[in-house]
Amino acid sequence: xxxxxxxxxxxxxxxxxxxxxxxxxxxxxxxxxxxxxxxxxxxxxxxxxxxxxxxxxxxxxxxxxxxxxxxxxxxxxxxxxxxxxxxxxxxxxxxxxxxxxxxxxxxxxxxxxxxxxxxxxxxxxxxxxxxxxxxxxxxxxxxxxxxxxxxxxxxxxxxxxxxxxxxxxxxxxxxxxxxxxxxxxxxxxxxxxxxxxxxxxxxxxxxxxxxxxxxxxxxxxxxxxxxxxxxxxxxxxxxxxxxxxxxxxxxxxxxxxxxxxxxxxxx
Amino acid sequence: xxxxxxxxxxxxxxxxxxxxxxxxxxxxxxxxxxxxxxxxxxxxxxxxxxxxxxxxxxxxxxxxxxxxxxxxxxxxxxxxxxxxxxxxxxxxxxxxxxxxxxxxxxxxxxxxxxxxxxxxxxxxxxxxxxxxxxxxxxxxxxxxxxxxxxxxxxxxxxxxxxxxxxxxxxxxxxxxxxxxxxxxxxxxxxxxxxxxxxxxxxxxxxxxxxxxxxxxxxxxxxxxxxxxxxxxxxxxxxxxxxxxxxxxxxxxxx
Numbered sequence: 001x002x003x004x005x006x007x008x009x010x011x012x013x014x015x016x017x018x019x020x021x022x023x024x025x026x027x028x029x030x031x032x033x034x035x036x037x038x039x040x041x042x043x044x045x046x047x048x049x050x051x052x053x054x055x056x057x058x059x060x061x062x063x064x065x066x067x068x069x070x071x072x073x074x075x076x077x078x079x080x081x082x083x084x085x086x087x088x089x090x091x092x093x094x095x096x097x098x099x100x101x102x103x104x105x106x107x108x109x110x111x112x113x114x115x116x117x118x119x120x121x122x123x124x125x126x127x128x129x130x131x132x133x134x135x136x137x138x139x140x141x142x143x144x145x146x147x148x149x150x151x152x153x154x155x156x157x158x159x160x161x162x163x164x165x166x167x168x169x170x171x172x173x174x175x176x177x178x179x180x181x182x183x184x185x186x187x188x189x190x191x192x193x194x195x196x197x198x199x200x201x202x203x204x205x206x207x208x209x210x211x212x213x214x215x216x217x218x219x220x221x222x223x224x225x226x227x228x229x230x231x232x233x234x235x236x237x238x239x240x241x242x243x244x245x246x247x248x249x250x251x252x253x254x255x256x257x258x259x260x261x262x263x264x265x266x267x
Numbered sequence: 268x269x270x271x272x273x274x275x276x277x278x279x280x281x282x283x284x285x286x287x288x289x290x291x292x293x294x295x296x297x298x299x300x301x302x303x304x305x306x307x308x309x310x311x312x313x314x315x316x317x318x319x320x321x322x323x324x325x326x327x328x329x330x331x332x333x334x335x336x337x338x339x340x341x342x343x344x345x346x347x348x349x350x351x352x353x354x355x356x357x358x359x360x361x362x363x364x365x366x367x368x369x370x371x372x373x374x375x376x377x378x379x380x381x382x383x384x385x386x387x388x389x390x391x392x393x394x395x396x397x398x399x400x401x402x403x404x405x406x407x408x409x410x411x412x413x414x415x416x417x418x419x420x421x422x423x424x425x426x427x428x429x430x431x432x433x434x435x436x437x438x439x440x441x442x443x444x445x446x447x448x449x450x451x452x453x454x455x456x457x458x459x460x461x462x463x464x465x466x467x468x469x470x471x472x473x474x475x476x477x478x479x480x481x482x483x484x485x486x487x488x489x490x491x492x493x494x495x496x497x498x499x500x501x502x503x504x505x506x507x508x509x510x511x512x513x514x515x516x517x518x519x520x521x
Contacts, residue, residue, distance in 0.1 A: 076346070083347045087354050112374035125369060136362035144358055146387040157433070157454050160442035167434035174431045181388060188385050197373035198382040206395070209416035227375070264442075 078159075079263065081152035085180075086251060088145035093244065095138040102128060105236035107192045107229050117192040117232060142184055149180050161264035169257045176254060179247045186239040192232055200227045200235075381471060390461045393468030394426065395419035399481065430457075445506065448499035456492035463487050 011032050015025060034040050102124050106116035114122070124131040153173065156162055162170035185203065189196045204225060207217040215225070221238075223230025302310060323329060384392055398415035413421070437450050444451035463484040470477050 080347065080350050083350065084354050087351050088358065091355060091358055107373070110373040110375040112372055112377065114372045118372045121369065132366055133363060136366040137359060139367045140362040140365070141358050143385075143387075144361075146385075150387070153430075154454070154458065158444055158451065160437075160447070160450075162434045163438070163440070163442070170434050171431055174427065178427065181391075184385055184387060191369065192373050193370040194373055194377075194379050195370050195383070197375065198379060199384045202382065202384065202392070202395075205416060206420055209414060209420050211413070211417060227373075 078151075078155045081148050081155055082255075082258070085145050085148035085152055086255070088141045088148060089247075089251065092138055092141035092145060095134055095141060096240070098134055099124065099138055100240060102131070103190070105190065105232050107232045110192075110197055110227060115192050117190065121191045142187060146180055146184055149177050153177060159264070163264075165261055166257075166264060169254060169261070172250060172254050172257070176247065176250055179243060179250065183239065183243050183247065186235045186243065189232065189235045190239060197227060200231055204231075381469070383469065386465075389465035389468045391423055393464035393466075393484075394422040396467060396470075397422050445499055445503050448496050448503065451499055452492040452496040455495040456488040459491045460484075460488040 011028075015028055020028065031040065102120060104116050104120045107118075108115050121135070124135055126132075128134075156170070156173070185199070189200050189203075200222070204218055204222050204227065207221060208214045208225065210217055218225055221234060223234050300310070383389075395416065397419055401411050401413070401415050401418040403411055411418075437447070439447075441447040444454075466473055467480060467484045470480055473480055475483075
């Protein structure tokens with residue numbers, strides 16, 4: 001009786017008896033290794049089930065039924081706007097992460113002297129190799145994302161794509177467009193320049209003018225009734241922490257629903 | 268080890284410890300049937316939905332396919348990858364040619380001549396300047412119900428709220444603008460209004476009398492909506508005329 005454990009199902013022998021390509025055998029080896037420890041097979045069934053549920057079975061679509069492909073593709077550029085805004089979002093995320101290596105959200109004052117935040121943006125623009133380009137890419141990606149999102153909404157409106165099975169996605173889209181604007185606004189404040197400061201001033205006044213909860217909102221979002229270090233800090237955390245997580249998650253849901261329901265072509 | 272081939276569950280860590288269900292173990296559906304209250308309702312609904320899907324599959328026009336409408340993979344995705352490369356290139360090109368400026372550092376004691384947010388917030392900024400539309404109610408002795416700035420914030424909420432409930436106002440299967448001239452006109456007036464209200468928000472930059480600009484902000488959308496409506500109605504008449512002509516060519520009236 002040896003202490004060595006036998007391979008009960010002799011997977012190795014089974015693998016050797018078959019002629020497997022290197023890719024297949026590596027895949028099987030990894031799969032078996034994982035399965036011996038985590039019992040992956042049990043979950044694979046669930047995954048498979050999920051796969052078929054996600055790829056929902058639905059009746060023939062209008063374009064398919066009446067062979068309207070030629071007419072549909074003519075409008076295709078308008079149907080790429082949603083993807084385009086996602087692409088711009090990803091470009092902005094990457095360039096923003098790189099900018100974040102050099103940017104410091106600290107505003108000592110608002111008396112016309114350059115603050116830490118302002119100086120770090122100046123450093124990115126003046127000293128850093130390719131820094132000016134990086135900031136330019138971030139800014140333009142953001143602008144283009146907003147523009148693409150607006151046009152995407154118009155396309156959806158004028159082709160009636162928000163109709164019956166897709167109302168929920170329209171509502172999610174409204175949330176996303178608002179988040180995009182908040183993204184833009186918080187980013188606009190970060191350089192702590194004159195424009196940033198006075199845009200922030202308008203923001204404070206807007207939140208203060210909300211009835212009943214106005215002061216509370218101003219405290220929460222801007223850290224007080226006048227702009228200060230706290231404002232910049234909050235805008236920064238909103239811009240690089242809260243909004244990216246929330247927006248990415250909602251974008252995933254938005255695209256997931258499009259994936260399940262298919263793209264609505266005009267009838 | 269060959270004498271250890273029993274069905275006993277080994278708990279010494281050498282196996283997974285997972286036991287397959289025997290005949291006594293209730294099946295998933297049996298467990299579900301025994302539930303009560305909300306979970307019972309959920310189960311019943313799921314059963315109904317499953318039956319509905321089954322019926323759908325047995326319909327004559329049913330085709331086995333992956334998704335409703337155009338498949339996202341690979342048709343959409345391949346085109347998107349091509350377009351993605353193009354678009355990313357475009358972003359890089361634009362940002363290389365038109366880099367942003369950097370204004371002066373923040374200074375709370377110097378108000379700049381023009382305070383502006385980024386362009387995409389002009390419409391929202393313009394809605395804050397709707398003070399002249401805030402009614403002075405005689406029931407309140409000629410005073411306003413809410414401050415002008417509250418009114419402006421409320422206008423933002425109303426606009427976004429209206430856009431959000433569009434799918435619940437406009438129902439039915441009509442998709443193309445020609446089929447629904449009214450909603451196309453509403454959409455067109457919305458687009459034009461977002462432009463005119465943006466122009467209103469930067470009124471010190473627009474070379475025009477500010478009162479005239481204020482009036483035009485609301486007139487131009489209405490005019491454009493009317494034109495859109497008229498054009499689409501006419502187009503629809505044209506389509507109907509064509510259809511009718513073909514119909515009567517095939518079946519001449521007696």
